[in-house]
Amino acid sequence: MDFDLTVLQKRLSDRGFQAFVCADNQETINLISKELLSESDSVVGIGNSITLKELELTNILSSKTVYERNIQGKGEDERKALLADIYFTSANAISYDGQIINIDGTGNRVAATCFGPKHVVFVIGKNKIADSFENAIERARNAAVALAKIYERKTPCVVTGKCENCISPESICGVTTIHRKQLYGNKISIILVDKNLGL
Numbered sequence: 001m002d003f004d005l006t007v008l009q010k011r012l013s014d015r016g017f018q019a020f021v022c023a024d025n026q027e028t029i030n031l032i033s034k035e036l037l038s039e040s041d042s043v044v045g046i047g048n049s050i051t052l053k054e055l056e057l058t059n060i061l062s063s064k065t066v067y068e069r070n071i072q073g074k075g076e077d078e079r080k081a082l083l084a085d086i087y088f089t090s091a092n093a094i095s096y097d098g099q100i101i102n103i104d105g106t107g108n109r110v111a112a113t114c115f116g117p118k119h120v121v122f123v124i125g126k127n128k129i130a131d132s133f134e135n136a137i138e139r140a141r142n143a144a145v146a147l148a149k150i151y152e153r154k155t156p157c158v159v160t161g162k163c164e165n166c167i168s169p170e171s172i173c174g175v176t177t178i179h180r181k182q183l184y185g186n187k188i189s190i191i192l193v194d195k196n197l198g199l
Contacts, residue, residue, distance in 0.1 A: 003096055003129045005192045011098035016182030018189040025055055028123060028193050033060045036121055036189055037086065043067070045081030047089030047109035051123055051198035057088060069108070078108040087117035090198055091124050092140035095133045100124075100179040100190070101140040105172035114177065119187045125197025137176075143199045144173050 005021045012019035022028040037044075037060070044061055046052060046068035058066065067081035081087060089109055093101045100122060104110040113120050128143075130136035141163040148155050148171075155171055156164035163173075182188055 001131060003126065003131075005126065005194055008094070008096060008098065008129065008192060011096070012190050012192075015098050015180065017098075018187065020189070020191045022191055022193050024193070024195055025197075028055060028191055029057070029060060031191060032057070032088075032121070036119075041085040041119070043080075043084045043086075045084030045087035045112055045117055047081075047087065047112060049088075049090040049109075049123075049198065051090035051125060052088055054197055055123060057123075075106075075108070078106070081108070082112050082116035084112070084117045086119040086121065087112045088121050088123065089113060091122055091128055092143040092199075093128050093130050093136040094124055095136035096129060096131050097133065099133055099136065100177075101136050102177050103140050103144045103173050103175070104177070105174050107175045110175055110177040113179065113188075114183065115186070117186065119189065122188070122190045123193065123197070124190065125193050125195060127196040128198070140176070141173075146199045148172055 009019040009021050020031055022031055042065060044064045044066045048069040067077045070077045091100045092103050102110050130139045145157040145163055148158050153170040153172060155168045156166045
Protein backbone atom coordinates (compact mmCIF):
# COMPACT_ATOMS: atom_id res chain seq x y z
CA MET A 1 0.00 0.00 0.00
CA ASP A 2 1.30 3.46 -0.91
CA PHE A 3 1.05 6.10 1.78
CA ASP A 4 1.26 9.86 1.30
CA LEU A 5 4.26 10.80 3.44
CA THR A 6 3.19 14.44 3.58
CA VAL A 7 -0.11 13.38 5.16
CA LEU A 8 1.76 11.37 7.79
CA GLN A 9 4.15 14.30 8.28
CA LYS A 10 1.15 16.56 9.06
CA ARG A 11 -0.29 14.00 11.49
CA LEU A 12 3.05 13.74 13.28
CA SER A 13 3.26 17.54 13.47
CA ASP A 14 -0.25 17.63 14.96
CA ARG A 15 1.07 15.32 17.70
CA GLY A 16 3.85 17.82 18.47
CA PHE A 17 6.72 16.05 16.72
CA GLN A 18 9.11 17.81 14.36
CA ALA A 19 8.60 15.85 11.14
CA PHE A 20 10.45 15.77 7.82
CA VAL A 21 10.11 13.90 4.54
CA CYS A 22 13.21 12.88 2.57
CA ALA A 23 13.37 11.26 -0.84
CA ASP A 24 16.36 9.00 -0.25
CA ASN A 25 19.40 8.21 1.89
CA GLN A 26 21.51 11.14 0.68
CA GLU A 27 18.79 13.68 1.33
CA THR A 28 18.35 12.18 4.80
CA ILE A 29 22.06 12.44 5.59
CA ASN A 30 22.09 16.04 4.30
CA LEU A 31 19.15 16.93 6.54
CA ILE A 32 20.81 15.37 9.58
CA SER A 33 24.21 16.95 9.01
CA LYS A 34 22.99 20.42 7.99
CA GLU A 35 19.85 20.93 10.07
CA LEU A 36 19.55 18.46 12.94
CA LEU A 37 23.11 17.82 14.06
CA SER A 38 24.44 20.98 15.69
CA GLU A 39 27.96 21.96 16.72
CA SER A 40 26.94 21.69 20.38
CA ASP A 41 25.96 18.03 19.91
CA SER A 42 29.29 16.62 21.05
CA VAL A 43 27.94 13.29 22.34
CA VAL A 44 25.85 11.13 20.01
CA GLY A 45 23.94 7.99 20.92
CA ILE A 46 22.91 5.42 18.34
CA GLY A 47 20.29 2.75 18.90
CA ASN A 48 20.95 -0.63 17.31
CA SER A 49 19.28 -0.29 13.91
CA ILE A 50 19.59 -1.88 10.50
CA THR A 51 18.05 1.30 9.08
CA LEU A 52 20.91 3.45 10.44
CA LYS A 53 23.50 0.95 9.20
CA GLU A 54 21.98 1.12 5.70
CA LEU A 55 22.03 4.90 5.97
CA GLU A 56 25.76 4.78 6.92
CA LEU A 57 25.07 7.41 9.56
CA THR A 58 28.39 6.97 11.37
CA ASN A 59 30.23 8.37 8.32
CA ILE A 60 29.18 11.90 9.31
CA LEU A 61 29.95 11.51 13.02
CA SER A 62 33.76 11.32 12.99
CA SER A 63 34.12 14.56 14.98
CA LYS A 64 31.69 13.41 17.68
CA THR A 65 31.90 11.09 20.67
CA VAL A 66 29.60 8.22 19.68
CA TYR A 67 28.06 5.62 21.96
CA GLU A 68 26.25 2.68 20.44
CA ARG A 69 25.55 -0.96 21.14
CA ASN A 70 28.65 -2.92 22.04
CA ILE A 71 28.00 -6.66 21.77
CA GLN A 72 31.22 -7.46 23.63
CA GLY A 73 30.63 -4.86 26.33
CA LYS A 74 28.69 -4.85 29.57
CA GLY A 75 26.16 -2.22 28.63
CA GLU A 76 28.32 0.78 29.58
CA ASP A 77 28.23 2.37 26.12
CA GLU A 78 24.46 1.92 26.02
CA ARG A 79 24.17 3.65 29.40
CA LYS A 80 26.32 6.55 28.23
CA ALA A 81 24.11 6.87 25.16
CA LEU A 82 21.18 7.59 27.48
CA LEU A 83 22.74 10.97 28.28
CA ALA A 84 23.71 11.89 24.71
CA ASP A 85 23.06 15.33 23.29
CA ILE A 86 21.34 13.68 20.35
CA TYR A 87 20.17 10.09 19.91
CA PHE A 88 19.44 8.36 16.60
CA THR A 89 17.28 5.30 16.16
CA SER A 90 14.54 3.88 13.97
CA ALA A 91 11.17 2.27 14.64
CA ASN A 92 9.75 -1.18 14.15
CA ALA A 93 6.55 0.39 12.87
CA ILE A 94 4.60 3.61 12.58
CA SER A 95 0.85 3.86 12.13
CA TYR A 96 -0.58 6.16 9.45
CA ASP A 97 -2.18 8.24 12.21
CA GLY A 98 1.29 8.94 13.65
CA GLN A 99 2.00 6.50 16.49
CA ILE A 100 5.51 5.03 16.71
CA ILE A 101 5.95 1.45 17.95
CA ASN A 102 9.18 -0.19 19.07
CA ILE A 103 9.85 -3.60 20.60
CA ASP A 104 13.15 -4.08 22.42
CA GLY A 105 15.03 -6.87 24.14
CA THR A 106 17.11 -5.01 26.73
CA GLY A 107 15.24 -1.72 26.73
CA ASN A 108 18.26 0.54 26.17
CA ARG A 109 17.07 1.70 22.76
CA VAL A 110 13.51 2.46 23.79
CA ALA A 111 14.62 3.97 27.11
CA ALA A 112 16.69 6.54 25.23
CA THR A 113 13.68 7.54 23.13
CA CYS A 114 11.65 8.28 26.27
CA PHE A 115 14.00 10.16 28.57
CA GLY A 116 17.65 11.19 28.73
CA PRO A 117 18.95 12.54 25.41
CA LYS A 118 18.06 16.16 24.72
CA HIS A 119 17.11 15.38 21.14
CA VAL A 120 15.84 12.08 19.73
CA VAL A 121 15.75 11.46 15.97
CA PHE A 122 13.77 8.60 14.46
CA VAL A 123 14.66 7.66 10.86
CA ILE A 124 11.80 5.63 9.40
CA GLY A 125 11.58 4.07 5.93
CA LYS A 126 8.24 3.94 4.13
CA ASN A 127 8.14 0.15 4.49
CA LYS A 128 7.48 0.57 8.22
CA ILE A 129 4.19 2.42 7.80
CA ALA A 130 0.99 0.52 8.66
CA ASP A 131 -2.55 1.64 7.87
CA SER A 132 -3.77 1.31 11.46
CA PHE A 133 -2.42 1.19 14.99
CA GLU A 134 -3.36 -2.50 15.27
CA ASN A 135 -1.50 -3.34 12.07
CA ALA A 136 1.50 -1.31 13.24
CA ILE A 137 1.68 -3.48 16.37
CA GLU A 138 1.52 -6.57 14.16
CA ARG A 139 4.21 -5.17 11.90
CA ALA A 140 6.47 -4.49 14.89
CA ARG A 141 6.02 -8.07 16.07
CA ASN A 142 6.91 -9.42 12.63
CA ALA A 143 10.06 -7.26 12.62
CA ALA A 144 11.00 -8.80 15.97
CA VAL A 145 10.60 -12.26 14.46
CA ALA A 146 12.95 -11.31 11.62
CA LEU A 147 15.51 -9.99 14.11
CA ALA A 148 15.28 -13.12 16.25
CA LYS A 149 16.16 -15.12 13.13
CA ILE A 150 19.12 -12.85 12.34
CA TYR A 151 20.38 -13.18 15.92
CA GLU A 152 19.80 -16.96 15.81
CA ARG A 153 17.75 -16.90 18.99
CA LYS A 154 16.23 -20.07 20.37
CA THR A 155 12.64 -18.84 20.35
CA PRO A 156 9.39 -20.35 19.04
CA CYS A 157 9.03 -17.60 16.43
CA VAL A 158 12.28 -18.64 14.72
CA VAL A 159 10.73 -22.07 14.18
CA THR A 160 7.19 -21.01 13.21
CA GLY A 161 7.99 -17.72 11.46
CA LYS A 162 5.42 -15.76 13.47
CA CYS A 163 5.19 -14.19 16.89
CA GLU A 164 4.15 -16.77 19.48
CA ASN A 165 3.88 -14.22 22.30
CA CYS A 166 6.50 -16.24 24.18
CA ILE A 167 8.40 -15.51 27.35
CA SER A 168 11.42 -17.50 26.26
CA PRO A 169 14.74 -16.60 27.97
CA GLU A 170 16.10 -15.66 24.52
CA SER A 171 13.11 -13.55 23.49
CA ILE A 172 14.03 -10.11 22.16
CA CYS A 173 10.58 -8.77 23.02
CA GLY A 174 11.14 -7.51 26.56
CA VAL A 175 9.43 -4.13 26.30
CA THR A 176 7.15 -2.32 23.85
CA THR A 177 6.89 1.46 23.59
CA ILE A 178 4.27 3.57 21.86
CA HIS A 179 5.06 7.21 21.19
CA ARG A 180 1.67 8.90 20.84
CA LYS A 181 2.85 12.52 21.07
CA GLN A 182 5.84 14.72 21.76
CA LEU A 183 7.09 14.13 25.30
CA TYR A 184 7.76 16.81 27.88
CA GLY A 185 11.38 17.78 28.40
CA ASN A 186 13.04 16.63 25.19
CA LYS A 187 12.75 17.16 21.43
CA ILE A 188 11.72 14.40 19.05
CA SER A 189 12.32 14.66 15.31
CA ILE A 190 11.02 12.12 12.84
CA ILE A 191 12.43 11.67 9.36
CA LEU A 192 10.20 9.77 6.95
CA VAL A 193 12.25 8.39 4.07
CA ASP A 194 10.53 7.60 0.78
CA LYS A 195 12.30 4.29 0.35
CA ASN A 196 12.47 0.92 2.09
CA LEU A 197 14.96 0.92 4.97
CA GLY A 198 15.56 -1.78 7.57
CA LEU A 199 13.30 -4.70 8.39
